[in-house]
Amino acid sequence: MLELTEVDGVPTLVAPSSGQAAAGLIFRVGQADETLPLHGVTHLVEHLALHDSGLSDYHYNGETTSVYTHFHLRGSESDVVGYLGKVCAGLADLPMHRLEIEKEILRTESRSRGGTTTLPLRRYGARGYGLPSYPEWGLARLRPEDLREWVETYFTRDNAVLWIAGSGVPAGLRLPLRPGVRRPAPAPTSALPATPAWFAGDDTSVVFSAVVRRSTAASVYSGVLERELFRDLRQEGGYSYTATATYEPRGDGFATVTAYADALPEKQGAALGGFVDVLARLRHGAIDPSGVAAVRTKSLEKLNHPEIEAARLPAHALSLLTGQRNLTVDELRAELSAVTVEQVHAVAAEAVAAGLLQTPHRTTADWAGFAAAPTSSAHEADGNRHPHREDGEVELVIGPDATSIVRPGSCATVRYDACAAMLTWPDGARRLIGDDGIVLHLEPAMWTASPVELAVLDAVVEPSRHLPMPPRDPAAIPRPGAGRAAAARAGAGGRDNPGEIIAIVLLLLVAVALGVFGVLQAVIAATTGGRPLDLSLLGGAAVGAALFATPVVLLLRRRR
Amino acid sequence: MTIIGLPAPSPAAHAVAFPEVEDARAWCREGDWNALSAMFARLRTVDDVYFMARIVGDLPEADAFLSDVASAQPSAPLPKVLLAARAIGLAWQARTGARAQHVSRSQLDQMHEHLRRGEQLLIEVTARDPADGAAWALRITNARGLELGQAEARRRYDRLAKHHPHMHGAQAQLLQQLCPKWSGSWESAFAFARACAADAPEGGLNAALIAQAHIEYWRELDGSERSAYFRRPDVGQELATAAARSVLHPSYRPVYGWVTAHHHFAAAFSLAGDHRRARAHFDALGDLTDRFPWAYLGDPTAQFAEHRALAAGKG
Numbered sequence: 020m021l022e023l024t025e026v027d028g029v030p031t032l033v034a035p036s037s038g039q040a041a042a043g044l045i046f047r048v049g050q051a052d053e054t055l056p057l058h059g060v061t062h063l064v065e066h067l068a069l070h071d072s073g074l075s076d077y078h079y080n081g082e083t084t085s086v087y088t089h090f091h092l093r094g095s096e097s098d099v100v101g102y103l104g105k106v107c108a109g110l111a112d113l114p115m116h117r118l119e120i121e122k123e124i125l126r127t128e129s130r131s132r133g134g135t136t137t138l139p140l141r142r143y144g145a146r147g148y149g150l151p152s153y154p155e156w157g158l159a160r161l162r163p164e165d166l167r168e169w170v171e172t173y174f175t176r177d178n179a180v181l182w183i184a185g186s187g188v189p190a191g192l193r194l195p196l197r198p199g200v201r202r203p204a205p206a207p208t209s210a211l212p213a214t215p216a217w218f219a220g221d222d223t224s225v226v227f228s229a230v231v232r233r234s235t236a237a238s239v240y241s242g243v244l245e246r247e248l249f250r251d252l253r254q255e256g257g258y259s260y261t262a263t264a265t266y267e268p269r270g271d272g273f274a275t276v277t278a279y280a281d282a283l284p285e286k287q288g289a290a291l292g293g294f295v296d297v298l299a300r301l302r303h304g305a306i307d308p309s310g311v312a313a314v315r316t317k318s319l320e321k322l323n324h325p326e327i328e329a330a331r332l333p334a335h336a337l338s339l340l341t342g343q344r345n346l347t348v349d350e351l352r353a354e355l356s357a358v359t360v361e362q363v364h365a366v367a368a369e370a371v372a373a374g375l376l377q378t379p380h381r382t383t384a385d386w387a388g389f390a391a392a393p394t395s396s397a398h399e400a401d402g403n404r405h406p407h408r409e410d411g412e413v414e415l416v417i418g419p420d421a422t423s424i425v426r427p428g429s430c431a432t433v434r435y436d437a438c439a440a441m442l443t444w445p446d447g448a449r450r451l452i453g454d455d456g457i458v459l460h461l462e463p464a465m466w467t468a469s470p471v472e473l474a475v476l477d478a479v480v481e482p483s484r485h486l487p488m489p490p491r492d493p494a495a496i497p498r499p500g501a502g503r504a505a506a507a508r509a510g511a512g513g514r515d516n517p518g519e520i521i522a523i524v525l526l527l528l529v530a531v532a533l534g535v536f537g538v539l540q541a542v543i544a545a546t547t548g549g550r551p552l553d554l555s556l557l558g559g560a561a562v563g564a565a566l567f568a569t570p571v572v573l574l575l576r577r578r579r
Numbered sequence: 580m581t582i583i584g585l586p587a588p589s590p591a592a593h594a595v596a597f598p599e600v601e602d603a604r605a606w607c608r609e610g611d612w613n614a615l616s617a618m619f620a621r622l623r624t625v626d627d628v629y630f631m632a633r634i635v636g637d638l639p640e641a642d643a644f645l646s647d648v649a650s651a652q653p654s655a656p657l658p659k660v661l662l663a664a665r666a667i668g669l670a671w672q673a674r675t676g677a678r679a680q681h682v683s684r685s686q687l688d689q690m691h692e693h694l695r696r697g698e699q700l701l702i703e704v705t706a707r708d709p710a711d712g713a714a715w716a717l718r719i720t721n722a723r724g725l726e727l728g729q730a731e732a733r734r735r736y737d738r739l740a741k742h743h744p745h746m747h748g749a750q751a752q753l754l755q756q757l758c759p760k761w762s763g764s765w766e767s768a769f770a771f772a773r774a775c776a777a778d779a780p781e782g783g784l785n786a787a788l789i790a791q792a793h794i795e796y797w798r799e800l801d802g803s804e805r806s807a808y809f810r811r812p813d814v815g816q817e818l819a820t821a822a823a824r825s826v827l828h829p830s831y832r833p834v835y836g837w838v839t840a841h842h843h844f845a846a847a848f849s850l851a852g853d854h855r856r857a858r859a860h861f862d863a864l865g866d867l868t869d870r871f872p873w874a875y876l877g878d879p880t881a882q883f884a885e886h887r888a889l890a891a892g893k894g
Binding site: 256258285286287288289290291292293295296299300302303304305382385386387388 | 721729737
């Protein structure tokens, strides 16, 4: 049976398991605890702590999420002792000589992982739970002392829970962690003035996310939603291939339900319409009781796993760590069996009311009663106005409290006291990102503002919010008229083509040689007298010289 | 341009053809929900409900009255359906009858605002009752006005057709969407009209969709092609078959919508110069004039009168 004990001050859950042992050490820290300029610090710590775990026979891994960081493995008891010991040793003394290499590995990992969803940033902004939408920009500025401070704050024995599936706590297991305090899950921020809200994504899929109170009924709602989406969009409509829904507790008494459906490009309108109708059906209580029963049965069947306590250890450990109520298997079974259509209906109404819908690109959901998620700001900065060099209708306003880019009918404003980060490039470009996710990208060459006026930003945005970016390819830096110049260059077939220059020189040399040869022949004939002029030779030289000179003239003319 | 696909024919024509139209108007004016809802309860088909909903949708008298009924009966579908039909009437009034390029931004915004209001009511109605044919048919019109695209309009029709496979009023709405003017194609428009005609029971109005499709196509032609179109033997033959299958079939009964169906056949045969065939339709219509499709030919009243006279001469 399940046992709660302690290893070196770390609360430890143990459940019996046959076969190989498994264990996991979970810390209550994740991306949601970071700030944008530090984004990536938890992941970097996880990688550095694992670095010394080496290549071994047992299966181990680390995982960084929004609210927790998990080091886990499957192996023998001595593997558990060895692995967790090395993780703790790694945390106590991060291998800083690996810092740059691990940063590079993380950058590669993010590239191979591909695009991140923008739903978190749309809901939460550029803070807390919104950060998983952003690149790990903190990697550029994280120093060893930042990492050590992060470890001391979060990777402590008072902010961790250990779980072990096996015959008990392995002999010799030590968790040498520093003391600290338990860190509650961060409070959520919001970038949505009204819900349900929508925004257009950049592909053909439809994604819906909702934050609801954590409950067994909510997890059943997620299952029912998936069934209905799959039936309407895939089986009956044929608009989508994939239609899924997930339920994930957030660690603060709430859970996120996320539903997704892809679509063929020509069917995206129908996928969106069908999706909206499924949400509406559940929200208005048109819920098929047999669907609820099927989801309930499927969930109950999962609980029949012979080692269910062991299988639920990670989730149980997380509940313990975040101070959330954890249901025993029997309690969960009882709750699942008792979930009614009415309860699912209530969750559906809660979900839509708090919903955020990502529609396929170039579509909207205002027609379905969703409010547009903000893409502009309500207020304009007060300050000096600088017109854009290519578009007189666009102005940059740099004020003492905020900066705006103002277009006819809309503006984007970032207040310096609500600036999540400012990306800085060596060539002078700046990108301000507001706490609400609003972005101002400033290319110095494109504005009539002087460099001095732009430099004000470096002084007014707190230095801890600056994010240095690597130098850019000079050709990629926008400048006025660059579009026209590039077109002209393409038309000229490459002004700086070295092959062309070599060809011109060679052709010119041959032409000159032939010309000189012809002239010499004539001069010799004239000075020696008597001897008849070899006309054919002279003519050949002249024609040859002309032949080789012509392309030179053409090439040179084209290059002007 | 046909504004709402097949628009509700002019109220005058309906008042003559169907006396209950005048009753509905009076009940709306008097705010007599009991009488109005009792009339709807007596209607036998979804096409009938849809037809009467569109009639109410053109009545300004309905505005205040319907909102009050809807708030008093939050779970009743009919007040929502009628409010949504009224929203469509207001939307196209805001848009005016102009072709797309002459509609101003603010007219379009107003139109969309009306349609969104109605659409949200209908989302709820169809969520609670996926078999509400009138609500789905109105949503097909909404999909067009809100520019939700071909796939979504088709999905709405497919949801409806699951329960009502031969709902003529809804088919006429989708046919509009399938035409190139609403980013469809002639192939899909004709294929849909022919499939609806072939699948429907004989004597129904469905085959009139074929006349409607040909008139829409003819309207986009120019010059000699246009004047020759209805004289093509294949076109004439298809129209004659369609008429025989629908409004000229022995099992045909003059259900709501028959006026529009006869007008389309009358116009198509008139354009073909087949005044003998046109006559049967003019005779059925008597003095029931209609704006469409005659407005496509010129002044609707004059065109109707002129072609009816020609047909009478050939009797």
